[in-house]
Amino acid sequence: MKKIFTLxxxxxxxxxxxxxxxxxxxxxxxxxxxxxxLRCLICQGQSVYDSQSEFAISVKDLIKKKIEEGNSDNxxxxxxxxxxxxxxxxxxxxxxxxxxxxxxxxxxFVFGGLLIFKKAFINYNKNV
Amino acid sequence: MKFKKLNLxxxxxxxxxxxxxxxxxxxxQNLYTTDHIxxxxxxxxxxxxxxxxxxxxxxxxxxxxxxxxLNIWAxxxxxxxxxxxxxxxxxSNNNSKIVGLNxxxxxxxxxxxxxxxxxxxxxxxxxxxxxxxxxxxxxxVPETYVIDNTNNKIIKKYLGPIDEFILEEIINILNS
Numbered sequence: 001m002k003k004i005f006t007l008x009x010x011x012x013x014x015x016x017x018x019x020x021x022x023x024x025x026x027x028x029x030x031x032x033x034x035x036x037x038l039r040c041l042i043c044q045g046q047s048v049y050d051s052q053s054e055f056a057i058s059v060k061d062l063i064k065k066k067i068e069e070g071n072s073d074n075x076x077x078x079x080x081x082x083x084x085x086x087x088x089x090x091x092x093x094x095x096x097x098x099x100x101x102x103x104x105x106x107x108x109f110v111f112g113g114l115l116i117f118k119k120a121f122i123n124y125n126k127n128v
Numbered sequence: 129m130k131f132k133k134l135n136l137x138x139x140x141x142x143x144x145x146x147x148x149x150x151x152x153x154x155x156x157q158n159l160y161t162t163d164h165i166x167x168x169x170x171x172x173x174x175x176x177x178x179x180x181x182x183x184x185x186x187x188x189x190x191x192x193x194x195x196x197x198l199n200i201w202a203x204x205x206x207x208x209x210x211x212x213x214x215x216x217x218x219x220s221n222n223n224s225k226i227v228g229l230n231x232x233x234x235x236x237x238x239x240x241x242x243x244x245x246x247x248x249x250x251x252x253x254x255x256x257x258x259x260x261x262x263x264x265x266x267x268x269v270p271e272t273y274v275i276d277n278t279n280n281k282i283i284k285k286y287l288g289p290i291d292e293f294i295l296e297e298i299i300n301i302l303n304s
Contacts, residue, residue, distance in 0.1 A: 041267045054232055055267045058258030065259070083265040085164040100149050111142055115135070 031063045034073055037090050038080065047090065164265075165285045170198075170275050171263045178230055178238055178252035186227060187280065189251050195224040195283075195302055196275040199249070200261055202233045203241035205269040211289035215248035218295065223302045228252040231261055231269045274301055 035049035040056045048056045059080070066076050080088050094102050173186035190196040199215060201208040219226055228249035230238045235254075242252070255261050264273070265285075272294075274284040283301060286294050 053268075054258060058232070058262055061257055062259055062262055080262075083262060084267070100145075100152070104145065104149055107145070108142065111138060 030067055030073075031060055034063050034076055035060050037077075039088050039090055041084060041088065165273075165282055168265070168282050170196075170273070170280050170282055173229075173253065173260060173264070175229075175253040175255065175260055178228075178235065178242075178254055184251060184253060186253070189227065190225045190275075190277055193223060193225045193277055196273075196277055197224050197226045197298065198229060198264075198273040198275060199226060200229045200231050200255070200264075200266050200269050200271040202231045202269045203237040204233065205231075207289035208241075208270045209245065211270055211272075211291070212245045212248070214290040214292075214295045216246055218298060218302075219248035219250075221299065221302050225250040229255050229260060229264075231255050232258050272298075274298060 032049055035056075036047050038048040038059065040046045040048050040051035040053060042055050043051045043053050046056075048059045050056075063076055066079070071079075077089065170186075174183060176182065177184050186196070186198075197215075197218060215226060218224070226249050228251070230252055232255065238252070242249075253260075261267070261271075270289050272286040272290055273282055275281070276283050284298070290298070
């Protein structure tokens with residue numbers, strides 16, 4: 001009976017330990033994924049994730065704190081955009097200024113597709 | 129023939145579009161500026177005071193003066209040393225209070241920095257983790273903000289150390 005009780009207690013503790021480490025890993029990976037999309041403003045060319053500057057370290061700590069407080073990714077991005085402007089974001093949002101940036105690859109893709117299709121169509125007609 | 133003409137026009141159009149996009153991208157200055165901070169409300173800043181260890185609220189500390197000069201500094205920051213003499217000059221102005229925000233520093237080091245170079249600050253608040261600075265929109269040291277206390281709005285933000293030109297500009301604002 002004592003053995004069974006010890007086994008149950010041990011399994012329970014092991015379960016808590018595993019669960020805690022999984023949760024901690026999730027939190028760290030969430031901090032990483034958010035900070036990878038943020039520009040380090042004092043070390044241009046580096047993301048907040050890559051940088052070891054005091055600013056980047058503070059931002060990473062703040063992201064962790066905000067996650068613990070229950071904020072979503074979007075809440076954190078919005079908070080930082082409010083403080084530093086859109087420039088802090090690596091991925092630009094779709095708005096008036098970035099419309100061309102988002103549409104241009106699509107136009108090139110459609111145009112390229114049309115060219116290939118046309119070429120194939122002409123070749124097919126020739127063969128027929 | 130018709131296809132070829134259409135192709136040529138399309139290629140030409142796309143090329144013009146690509147060059148136009150590149151031109152717009154090159155024209156845009158991708159540098160961090162302080163423009164978006166100006167005219168923004170100063171967030172409510174509550175922190176521990178360096179010398180007394182008491183919790184203080186920035187808006188209550190500076191309520192009587194017309195302007196607040198908020199200076200973010202640290203003992204480990206070399207440019208903070210060079211601007212310190214200008215802060216001492218500013219401390220004699222009667223229209224403002226100077227509040228220092230000590231950024232990610234050791235308390236002993238901060239105190240010895242002040243005792244060595246003099247204390248231009250009316251109050252020094254601590255930002256141990258750098259979260260208060262992020263809340264203000266700052267990203268390093270030194271940084272200086274001029275705040276209009278009548279509407280609690282940021283009038284000016286200076287990145288880097290205060291020099292003679294900035295000092296003159298701040299004095300002009302304070303005397304306006």
